[in-house]
Amino acid sequence: MVRPNEEVEALLQEYADLIAITGGEAFKARAYEKAARAIGGYPADVSHLDVAGLKEIPGVGKSIAEKVVEYFHTGHVTVVEERRARIPAGVRQLITIPTLGPRKAMALYQDLHISSVGELADAVKAEKLRDLKGFGRKTEENILHGIALMQQAGGRILMSTAMEAAEDIVAELSRITGCEHCAYGGSLRRMKETIGDIDILVAARRSAPFMDALTELPSTGEVIAHGEKKTSIRTVKGVQVDLRVVRPDAWGAGMQYFTGSQAHNIRTRTIAVRLGLKLSEYGLFETESGKRVASRSEDEVYARLGLPLIPPTLREDRGEIEAGLRGELPEVVTERDIRGDLHTHTDLTDGLTSLEEMVAAAAERGYAYYAVTDHAPNLYMQRMTDDKIRAQREQVRSLDGEHHGMRLLHGTELNIGPEGEVDWPDEFLRGFDLCVAAVHSHFNVGRKAMTHRLVHACENPHVNIIGHPTTRLLGKRPGIDADLDEVFAACARTGTALEVNAQPDRLDLGDEDILLARSHGAKFAIDTDAHSIPQLAFLRYGVGTAQRGWLTPDDVINTWPLRRLRRFLRKDRAG
DNA sequence: GCCGTTTTCGGCCCGACTGTTTTCAGTCG
Incomplete structure (x- = not known):
């Protein structure tokens, strides 16, 4: 921002x-x-x-x-x-x-x-x-x-909260006889960091069973509107859910419409008008004859407009239409591209789960490599010591390659102090395979000092990733005040990656900061910062955010093969 | 106020639902 x-x-x-x-x-x-x-x-x-x-x-x-x-x-x-x-x-x-x-x-x-x-x-x-x-x-x-x-209420909820509610409702409605398709659209499908309300689309010949079912779900607190084409409810938790039912042959047009964004749809409809067509949630029609020319799939609708299928996470009218028309849409990073997580914790510090269990769970996800990065001593409440981290390193080495050949990297999450200094001296840091560094305190040192602090951290030859770079907490704490242009340029210059932290209340960097950082040529790491096994699955929120920032696998260091990753982690150090 | 392969004027996305009307305005997404 x-x-x-x-x-x-x-x-x-x-x-x-x-x-x-x-x-x-x-x-x-x-x-x-x-x-x-x-x-x-x-x-x-x-x-x-x-x-x-x-x-x-x-x-x-x-x-x-x-x-x-x-x-x-x-x-x-x-x-x-x-x-x-x-x-x-x-x-x-x-x-x-x-x-x-x-x-x-x-x-x-x-x-x-x-x-x-x-x-x-x-x-x-x-x-x-x-x-x-x-x-x-x-x-x-x-x-x-x-x-x-x-x-x-005062407004929006976290993407993860909305995702859980939406997936439950989709599962319920999918069970109803006559349901040909059911999915969520809207800002949730676009994976915006916070969600105003949940949009659900069903393809079926008869709408009434779905409309009725939504109003009767146990989680439904209040019915706002109840019609043939559209029903809106508010859940007991106060989240608004809009349900639309379309005919099966209009599924693609419906999904295109209800995914948005509004700005993106204005663009697609304008293109339709120029082509002598009219685009609505029911399909793409010839204006003159009213004949339907596309509607069954999103692919078909976009193709008839002269566009490739645009990933939902790009549909914000931030240049995706122009890129699509030129055939230069980015191949955005997907969850399948991620070969490993580079920022995770264990119960040695504030994680909930042992090293063995975290490693086993990571291997189950099919990772080629995995980094353990517990907190360093300056985050005093975590009580880290030199001896404890050395002992953990031995344990990591002994587990290396023991699960499906998954390679382990031993790292740490350093604290960036008020002057940009970190926990350990160079010779000790040399023992780690990688270091994440992050701000955890002293948030109000002023813009100039904060900028210098982050730049100084980047210049440390052992700091590989700036963790949750703005330290914002969605709905609770704004990001730090720093000259991000200067910080991102320093990352690019020094070979320090910026994290896309996938914790749902962080999503840090956010999409707009990613776009800015990318324009400086910086690289990124999409990490979960997992403190437990379920949190390893937060990855998808990080990937969605990275897509919104137009990142490709080449921009993201943890999609790279281990050899290339290790070369990056050496920065410019000799040997 | 913005915009342009219908280009300097005359368009501007489009449809659903509600509530107050008695054919439609306002709001929403």
Whole structure:
């Protein structure tokens, strides 16, 4: 993530909301929304760009480019200030309430002078909305319900949480007679780090049995909508699940549509329009005759649009359409490409499982190699000593090759101290096959010191992988403040890989940081940081995140044969 | 406001559901 880009994204999104609330200029609002997304996801820092540079970003034209420049020059944008003066901030807050959009928010403000969520709740209770056109008893209920939801949950859940729920529901629905296909789509299929709601698609001739089944699952807490084509529920845990049922011959078009992203679909539909076609969840049709030309599989739909099958994890309108049209779509890394895990723990430090058991479980996964990297002494609570790690090394050597010929690497997870120093001196580090190094404390040393700290760690000839590089915890702790361009460049220069940590609450680096790091020529390691056997399976979340960062097997050191990996791990050290 | 192999104007993805209407607007994804 690039902070200035996020600021601009928020600003443009706010302006789009304000335009939508004041009404009339729907396409203008949409243009600002699109530009906000484009800048938020742009890998380079936009605060360094001039108008010409900004206009290179798709969706950003002269007018928006000038506003961005004005923002970085003066700290504000005049037209945004003007809109803010007309619409109190609380009115914009209203549209975050589910079922309440810009039109209703404006009606509430104009007719009843409501400008905060609290005032709205009071007005509903005082029955003041009754006389408003377009508002009825049910609308009142929905508003109060929406406010309650907003206050308790506040939004998105981890990918892993959604995955477990989705796989359960898919298994249930797949058992129903007449089910030809059933799968999850949406942001979960795209493997976004957090998920707003779960989208499930079924292919069947009759929809009712599936719609009914969803509303009757034990995990279903509340039914939001129950129709012939679509049913929405909220689970007892508060996760919204949308189910759509399509005819079996529309399965591909349905999956294409419900996988998204919205931005990606806008692009595919626009391409369809240019070809004289119309794309919907029911298929690809000739506009003139209405004749269906593709729908059965995603392959077929994309092919008819002149595109290869685009992996779901790339469907974000971040260049995948253009790459596809040019035939230059990357062969993204898959779980099958991973030959070994390079960051794992045992019960010698804070893992839950013994070395023997972890190694046996890793071998079961079919790995060619596997690294054990317990914590080093400076993470004091783990009580590591020189003797303990030497004893572990002996144990690792004795198990090497004992399971299906899987090779073992003995490593450690070092702590990167406030100055970038690590736990052991060079001569001791020389005894390890590889070293992961990570920040575990002193998160607030300041941007400059944090940057220097990470660069210094990269320059250590024994540090091979920077573990969970931003140390973020999703929903709990933001990433560290450092000049990531400088850090990633240092990784590329020194032959230090960046980790894609697969722990579901980390996913660190995240997709956007991966894109940035890749542009610097850095290499990556997709690791689970497993502290138990089940956590070895977190790998898929790391692989999904790596795919979202457009990584190919060549970018990822733990897809390489052991010989090539060992050469990389030597960095530029003599011998 | 953005964009361009229908190119400087006139388009802009498209459909489902709900609630309030009595044929449709608003919201959502």
